[in-house]
Amino acid sequence: MGDQEFRALQSAYYDSLHIDRGFKAHEMVERFELGFREYVGAEHAIAVNGGGTGLDIALAIAEVGPDDEVISCAINFHGTHLAVLGRGSRLVLAEPEAPSLNISPTHLEALLTPRTRAVVVTHMNGHPAKIDAIEKVIHEYSDSQKTRPIISIYDACRACGAEYQSEKIGSRGSMTVFSFQSKKIITTLGEGGMIVTNDQAFARRAREIRSFGLGRAWGSNFKLTKIQAAVGQVQLGKLNALVNRRRQLALQRNSILGRCDALVLPTDGPNDRCSYNLYTLLLKGPKSPEARTYVMHALEELGIGCVVANEPTWKSNSYIANLVASRNNPVAEDIGSRIFCPSIHPLMTDDENAYIANAIAEACEKIEGRS
Numbered sequence: 001m002g003d004q005e006f007r008a009l010q011s012a013y014y015d016s017l018h019i020d021r022g023f024k025a026h027e028m029v030e031r032f033e034l035g036f037r038e039y040v041g042a043e044h045a046i047a048v049n050g051g052g053t054g055l056d057i058a059l060a061i062a063e064v065g066p067d068d069e070v071i072s073c074a075i076n077f078h079g080t081h082l083a084v085l086g087r088g089s090r091l092v093l094a095e096p097e098a099p100s101l102n103i104s105p106t107h108l109e110a111l112l113t114p115r116t117r118a119v120v121v122t123h124m125n126g127h128p129a130k131i132d133a134i135e136k137v138i139h140e141y142s143d144s145q146k147t148r149p150i151i152s153i154y155d156a157c158r159a160c161g162a163e164y165q166s167e168k169i170g171s172r173g174s175m176t177v178f179s180f181q182s183k184k185i186i187t188t189l190g191e192g193g194m195i196v197t198n199d200q201a202f203a204r205r206a207r208e209i210r211s212f213g214l215g216r217a218w219g220s221n222f223k224l225t226k227i228q229a230a231v232g233q234v235q236l237g238k239l240n241a242l243v244n245r246r247r248q249l250a251l252q253r254n255s256i257l258g259r260c261d262a263l264v265l266p267t268d269g270p271n272d273r274c275s276y277n278l279y280t281l282l283l284k285g286p287k288s289p290e291a292r293t294y295v296m297h298a299l300e301e302l303g304i305g306c307v308v309a310n311e312p313t314w315k316s317n318s319y320i321a322n323l324v325a326s327r328n329n330p331v332a333e334d335i336g337s338r339i340f341c342p343s344i345h346p347l348m349t350d351d352e353n354a355y356i357a358n359a360i361a362e363a364c365e366k367i368e369g370r371s
């Protein structure tokens with residue numbers, strides 16, 4: 001935690017000793033919400049205690065229920081799919097595109113049915129999904145079928161500060177959910193989240209659900225604390241710099257790894273800016289799963305952290321595997337067996353970053369030499 005965050009925390013703490021505003025969001029939280037909605041360019045922002053609970057709330061607002069289908073990309077964070085299954089709805093798994101790992105708008109279109117109530121689109125690892133194509137497909141289908149509108153919920157938990165078509169993620173779609181958990185781009189003391197929307201009714205409902213229904217509806221307690229909000233406000237001021245530094249590191253890695261034929265490197269779409277919450281590499285070729293084990297082991301030996309983010313969710317979560325009976329996602333299976341994400345962090349120096357990239361390159365060159 002930096003000095004500024006500590007001072008914000010201290011002042012919020014002293015403030016909290018004197019002021020009791022009951023169940024209403026404290027003005028510290030309101031200030032953070034205002035700053036956040038101005039930053040992303042959305043009409044409303046509702047602070048909550050996590051990205052996962054933000055998704056739960058968004059799906060409740062969409063009134064997704066047991067008779068409904070919800071489409072989401074098979075390559076995903078498992079919590080995103082648990083939010084769908086928690087509503088008792090049918091989770092329909094779409095194929096991803098490489099190298100972004102984001103949902104394919106073409107496959108999404110093929111999966112729409114009159115029972116589709118919502119789509120949950122994750123901006124995987126900080127790479128903006130093709131929002132315009134997704135919105136077009138959804139609206140054209142709703143219009144042609146004259147069904148109730150399909151709600152688009154964007155999971156931007158790893159995409160805080162990312163840009164789609166030169167606009168910050170969060171300004172388009174029905175609702176967007178962010179996370180401030182400790183591994184994310186900015187954090188509010190380890191946990192926290194934000195829902196943003198341009199729809200006044202959705203915003204009103206989110207505020208009700210967050211805070212015991214505000215005396216007029218069902219709700220529970222999903223509130224962010226004022227102390228977290230004070231820290232979040234300071235972190236928000238650093239967000240652009242944090243994303244810029246992640247992007248510099250990613251660029252430096254790409255230039256070192258450009259020599260590796262075995263790798264597909266992460267790139268931005270035209271006018272997009274990935275937040276690089278994770279730096280995602282894909283191995284090429286039929287022996288990719290074995291090669292990945294080799295490379296990850298080589299990095300581990302050098303003390304370089306590396307995760308697989310993410311395989312199709314049914315692989316990491318048996319609850320999801322049991323509930324998603326029909327799976328036909330060969331593309332997701334294939335991509336999932338080739339992904340690996342060596343750690344990236346804005347506090348890394350250029351030298352540390354070059355050390356990591358050279359270690360990846362050397363491991364990949366050994367694989368190429370072996371095949």
Ligand SMILES: Cc1ncc(COP(=O)(O)O)c(C=O)c1O
Pocket residue numbers: 049050051052053077079080122155157158178179180181191192193
């Ligand atoms: C893509 C994605 N969605 C949802 C979540 C859930 O967010 P939280 O941990 O704030 O509940 C996370 C991270 O944890 C995530 O990476």
